[in-house]
Amino acid sequence: MLLIVGTVRIPVENVARARPAVARLIEATRAEDGCLKYGFAEDVLDPGLIHISEAWRDQAALEAHFASAHIAEWRTVWREIGIRDRDLRLYEVGEGRAL
């Protein structure tokens, strides 16, 4: 399984404006084959810092995601709302264990 964990920053004044596009992205991505988890969340202490958490079955599923129409739309939104400080890392993991 592949985990993607990290953050991006949305200018605070654009967080509300970004919400409908984020909702479209999340809904379309969760419907993809091989998407196990996909969530966006705003840091409780640092407004505008968006934590992204993804889990994918395998590399093929992730590559299909990157080539999707909703990711192309998201890249346009990304520029329009001025997302920056992209800091995402990908990890190959096993099942892990419940904590």
Next chain:
Amino acid sequence: MLLIVGTVRIPVENVARARPAVARLIEATRAEDGCLKYGFAEDVLDPGLIHISEAWRDQAALEAHFASAHIAEWRTVWREIGIRDRDLRLYEVGEGRAL
């Protein structure tokens, strides 16, 4: 390195009330030896769903964290504010790669 990723749910009406205790927990935890990352973030589509993202150097650092005074305080707050649906998993990972 150890990654902890997952969610808990804070009743929506208690999110604001939980904030000072969450801030104390995060500040004290980030100051711990071996804590590489520690963040709490609220889902952008599902208010009250809190994404937790942690990275620890090793198991010893994580065990010291679980035995800390601030985690003991947090467990009391946890009950008072009615946190539920704890769904956290721990993964042993390498460096990963920037995405």
